[in-house]
Amino acid sequence: MTKVKDPVCGMEIEEEGAVATQTYNGRVYAFCSTDCEEQFIQHPEHYVSGQKEAVPSVTTGVPEQREGPVHIELPIAGLDCATCVSTIERSLREVPGVQQAHVNFALAKAHVVYDPGQTTLEHLIAVIKRTGYEVGTSEMRVRIRDLHCASCVTFVEEALQRVPGVLEATVSPGTETALVRYVPERVDFAAIRAAIESAGYQTVHRVEEEEAPDQEMNAREREYQTLMRKFWFAGIISIPILLTSYPEFVPFLGNLSRTTLRIIWAVDALLALPVLFWSGQRFFTGAWAAFRHHSADMNTLIALGTGAAWLYSVAAIAIPQVFPAGTAEPFFDVAAVVIALVVLGQALEVRAKGRTSEAIKKLLDLQAKTARVIRDGQEMDIPVEEVLVGDVIVVRPGEKVPVDGVVSDGSSAVDESMITGEPIPVEKRPGDEVIGGTINKTGALKFTATKVGKDTALAHIVKLVQQAQGTKPPIGRLVDVVSGYFVPTVMIIAILAFLAWFNFGPDPRLAFALVAAVTTLVIACPCALGLATPMSIMVGVGKAAEHGVLIRNGEALQQSADLDTVVLDKTGTVTKGKPELTDVLTVEGYSETEALRLAASAEWGSEHPLAEAIVEGAKAREAELVEPEEFQAIAGHGIAATVDGHRVALGNRRLMEQVGADISPLLAEAERLEGEGKTVMFLATTDGAEKQAAAVGLIAVADTIKDDSVAAIQALQAMGLEVVMLTGDNRRTAEAIARQVGISRVLAEVLPEQKAAEVRNLQREGRKVGMVGDGINDAPALAQADVGFAIGTGTDVAIEAADVTLVGGSLRGVVTAIEVSKATMRNIKENLVGAFLYNTLGIPVAAGALYPMFGLLLSPLIAGAAMAFSSVTVVGNANRLRRFRPQRT
Numbered sequence: 001m002t003k004v005k006d007p008v009c010g011m012e013i014e015e016e017g018a019v020a021t022q023t024y025n026g027r028v029y030a031f032c033s034t035d036c037e038e039q040f041i042q043h044p045e046h047y048v049s050g051q052k053e054a055v056p057s058v059t060t061g062v063p064e065q066r067e068g069p070v071h072i073e074l075p076i077a078g079l080d081c082a083t084c085v086s087t088i089e090r091s092l093r094e095v096p097g098v099q100q101a102h103v104n105f106a107l108a109k110a111h112v113v114y115d116p117g118q119t120t121l122e123h124l125i126a127v128i129k130r131t132g133y134e135v136g137t138s139e140m141r142v143r144i145r146d147l148h149c150a151s152c153v154t155f156v157e158e159a160l161q162r163v164p165g166v167l168e169a170t171v172s173p174g175t176e177t178a179l180v181r182y183v184p185e186r187v188d189f190a191a192i193r194a195a196i197e198s199a200g201y202q203t204v205h206r207v208e209e210e211e212a213p214d215q216e217m218n219a220r221e222r223e224y225q226t227l228m229r230k231f232w233f234a235g236i237i238s239i240p241i242l243l244t245s246y247p248e249f250v251p252f253l254g255n256l257s258r259t260t261l262r263i264i265w266a267v268d269a270l271l272a273l274p275v276l277f278w279s280g281q282r283f284f285t286g287a288w289a290a291f292r293h294h295s296a297d298m299n300t301l302i303a304l305g306t307g308a309a310w311l312y313s314v315a316a317i318a319i320p321q322v323f324p325a326g327t328a329e330p331f332f333d334v335a336a337v338v339i340a341l342v343v344l345g346q347a348l349e350v351r352a353k354g355r356t357s358e359a360i361k362k363l364l365d366l367q368a369k370t371a372r373v374i375r376d377g378q379e380m381d382i383p384v385e386e387v388l389v390g391d392v393i394v395v396r397p398g399e400k401v402p403v404d405g406v407v408s409d410g411s412s413a414v415d416e417s418m419i420t421g422e423p424i425p426v427e428k429r430p431g432d433e434v435i436g437g438t439i440n441k442t443g444a445l446k447f448t449a450t451k452v453g454k455d456t457a458l459a460h461i462v463k464l465v466q467q468a469q470g471t472k473p474p475i476g477r478l479v480d481v482v483s484g485y486f487v488p489t490v491m492i493i494a495i496l497a498f499l500a501w502f503n504f505g506p507d508p509r510l511a512f513a514l515v516a517a518v519t520t521l522v523i524a525c526p527c528a529l530g531l532a533t534p535m536s537i538m539v540g541v542g543k544a545a546e547h548g549v550l551i552r553n554g555e556a557l558q559q560s561a562d563l564d565t566v567v568l569d570k571t572g573t574v575t576k577g578k579p580e581l582t583d584v585l586t587v588e589g590y591s592e593t594e595a596l597r598l599a600a601s602a603e604w605g606s607e608h609p610l611a612e613a614i615v616e617g618a619k620a621r622e623a624e625l626v627e628p629e630e631f632q633a634i635a636g637h638g639i640a641a642t643v644d645g646h647r648v649a650l651g652n653r654r655l656m657e658q659v660g661a662d663i664s665p666l667l668a669e670a671e672r673l674e675g676e677g678k679t680v681m682f683l684a685t686t687d688g689a690e691k692q693a694a695a696v697g698l699i700a701v702a703d704t705i706k707d708d709s710v711a712a713i714q715a716l717q718a719m720g721l722e723v724v725m726l727t728g729d730n731r732r733t734a735e736a737i738a739r740q741v742g743i744s745r746v747l748a749e750v751l752p753e754q755k756a757a758e759v760r761n762l763q764r765e766g767r768k769v770g771m772v773g774d775g776i777n778d779a780p781a782l783a784q785a786d787v788g789f790a791i792g793t794g795t796d797v798a799i800e801a802a803d804v805t806l807v808g809g810s811l812r813g814v815v816t817a818i819e820v821s822k823a824t825m826r827n828i829k830e831n832l833v834g835a836f837l838y839n840t841l842g843i844p845v846a847a848g849a850l851y852p853m854f855g856l857l858l859s860p861l862i863a864g865a866a867m868a869f870s871s872v873t874v875v876g877n878a879n880r881l882r883r884f885r886p887q888r889t
Contacts, residue, residue, distance in 0.1 A: 008036035032104045075136035159199035172534045200289025227347035234279035234340035245333040268332040280339040296487040305521035309334040338864035345868025352875035366437035371402035403436040404451035412443035420548040420808030468541045473558035476533035494520040497847035519846040523863035527871040532831035535878035540824030548807040556803035560821035569773040570727035575703040581617025586697030595697040602641040602648040647686040659693040677736030678702040712811035755781035
């Protein structure tokens with residue numbers, strides 16, 4: 001199809017899909033909307049004579065930077081009627097700063113012209129979402145080299161957010177990745193890479209879903225080995241430098257002449273150079289990159305401190321006569337030893353970071369390496385990557401299920417605990433789903449593959465966990481803001497310390513001033529601040545995934561820790577979501593087995609949920625069923641059928657009146673069961689020529705409570721949370737269920753579209769509300785809640801409306817999610833308190849605050865060691881979360 005450009009707005013459209021066309025000066029012009037056509041008709045010469053500034057077409061790559069209105073195309077999902085078009089257009093035009101907005105129904109795209117000074121692209125997308133439609137955005141994860149501190153995070157995020165079309169950019173030093181959400185029509189990988197490199201950092205590659213499982217682990221191991229080689233080199237070189245820097249403490253050096261010592265120190269200067277420029281290469285290249293972008297980071301502090309010490313020392317031995325008496329002493333040991341210690345700290349940090357990502361490795365290790373498939377009648381083992389949708393796969397006892405599928409033959413118990421967190425193996429029969437990565441325990445199974453590769457539940461889980469680990473909670477964003485001011489503040493303090501010592505300190509003033517300034521620069525650790533949040537998030541999200549809880553982002557994790565109210569949808573959340581046979585009661589002369597046999601045989605073949613519950617219940621009790629004759633469904637009453645020559649009626653009170661059955665002996669029990677929220681059906685039979693039916697008994701069916709719902713609700717209440725049940729069922733049934741599970745507040749007879757309003761009402765009471773539902777008809781309420789918990793079952797783990805997905809479908813997952821969130825936020829606060837305390841106390845001590853009272857001045861060597869190990873301490877504390885175990889489930 002031929003593509004043409006709308007002369008008014010510049011949108012590229014397919015010629016055949018144009019809303020309208022106009023001919024001007026012998027040339028045909030196509031338009032994406034009637035608005036553009038009307039503007040063209042009024043002033044055609046304005047759009048074809050070059051008087052109007054040409055609107056640039058929207059392409060991929062780095063978008064054109066220009067002042068004035070911005071033109072943007074937004075792909076819209078779910079655009080299926082003309083009313084949709086007018087709704088979106090009207091909503092967009094009401095936004096201040098929007099100059100033009102029209103939607104092309106054929107292309108399913110909105111073209112918007114707006115003033116970036118008055119509104120933002122993200123706000124426009126939010127407006128479209130509020131009208132009930134989704135904008136086609138994409139996410140990209142990019143791995144970044146040499147990302148070590150909070151300052152780095154701020155620089156990269158700002159660079160990415162300046163790219164038009166980027167909606168959100170979150171950089172995590174813990175995973176060394178950037179997670180970018182963007183409009184694909186405006187941004188591509190080249191634009192993202194250019195933005196990151198413009199901030200002075202190098203991108204290794206875009207992280208693909210198919211990335212080899214061990215690639216990240218191998219990269220970390222290579223980085224660790226490289227850092228350790230640099231440490232050992234710096235450490236070995238530092239030994240002679242350290243000894244010769246203090247000759248008075250070394251017996252055979254103490255008697256050497258000053259001239260000889262200066263020659264030795266000149267050799268030290270040369271020895272220190274490879275330490276600075278090989279072992280410490282990343283500090284100097286990082287500092288230079290930051291300088292070129294008018295910023296400063298941790299590398300700046302290290303490079304300034306060690307570089308100043310080396311230059312001062314060279315000057316002291318080259319031209320000692322220009323220095324005040326007693327100050328012409330070298331500090332090459334500071335340059336070499338500090339580099340060695342900081343590099344060692346980074347190596348230990350890399351090793352500790354590797355442990356924080358063990359959750360991902362455990363998930364990836366669940367994947368089977370091979371699969372046994374049946375092709376051309378032959379069983380063969382093939383790599384799991386070669387399995388195709390539709391393949392029949394054989395799994396023997398003890399083997400892993402390689403991909404997702406549906407059982408076609410055999411029965412077995414499958415251990416799904418590694419995916420769902422449920423400890424009890426699940427029975428699988430033909431028609432049941434199996435999940436890739438689970439373990440077949442008892443019998444052999446044949447199943448048909450339904451999802452393979454990146455579409456499996458396990459692949460989705462890994463992707464969700466990786467994305468969540470790269471996000472940050474609101475407290476993390478606050479830390480980033482503080483860290484942005486940290487390095488410049490430290491540099492100012494170092495200068496002030498130098499001036500104070502130089503002007504007011506004791507002799508040798510210059511030497512003391514240099515030591516104080518260098519120590520201040522070296523001891524400051526923005527890394528500890530920068531790692532405090534992301535390392536805990538990585539471990540916390542990973543531990544949650546190990547227990548079948550998928551937390552979508554850091555904000556959801558922080559919000560979960562602050563909840564005070566949990567709203568539970570009844571059907572499918574508190575209850576199993578499908579009716580089950582619960583009671584069979586009979587009049588004198590009939591057994592329960594006979595009554596159930598008659599009822600189930602009459603319902604045999606019916607697809608009604610209540611009928612299926614009765615039939616399944618009868619089979620479970622091993623009743624012998626027969627196929628009914630003359631089956632009749634009586635609308636609003638029940639059913640009638642002939643079973644073994646008996647005319648059987650099964651239904652409500654009105655049906656019993658119609659057939660003339662006396663059910664008075666059963667009414668008291670019926671009312672009791674109905675009071676418990678159960679559906680009661682009366683059973684009557686007619687034999688031979690009898691016209692009046694005789695009551696046989698009653699059968700009760702109910703949507704029964706999940707086995708662990710009561711324990712989970714009690715656990716939530718024990719944590720101080722108010723539990724509210726929300727349902728569309730009648731109040732009598734809802735309150736009956738609520739009594740059984742121990743819930744006192746019930747919101748009943750609420751239509752699906754009203755559930756979000758009920759959540760909003762709770763929020764207006766000042767509550768922090770978590771909503772638990774199935775993610776389908778509860779989607780608006782899940783989105784309205786502070787945290788939405790979606791019940792996922794089987795292979796359904798990517799529920800878009802939810803902040804948290806409970807893979808196992810159990811309410812215990814809500815308890816686990818809140819426990820993990822509280823433990824993670826507690827860990828983050830411990831890290832932040834430690835990091836702030838370290839810097840708050842360490843920087844003044846390094847500047848010489850203790851000298852006037854105690855005569856103590858911190859050595860730069862001790863400062864370097866403290867700085868190196870402060871980051872390791874933060875990462876180590878985050879790793880304590882790996883020992884997390886749910887307490888209340």
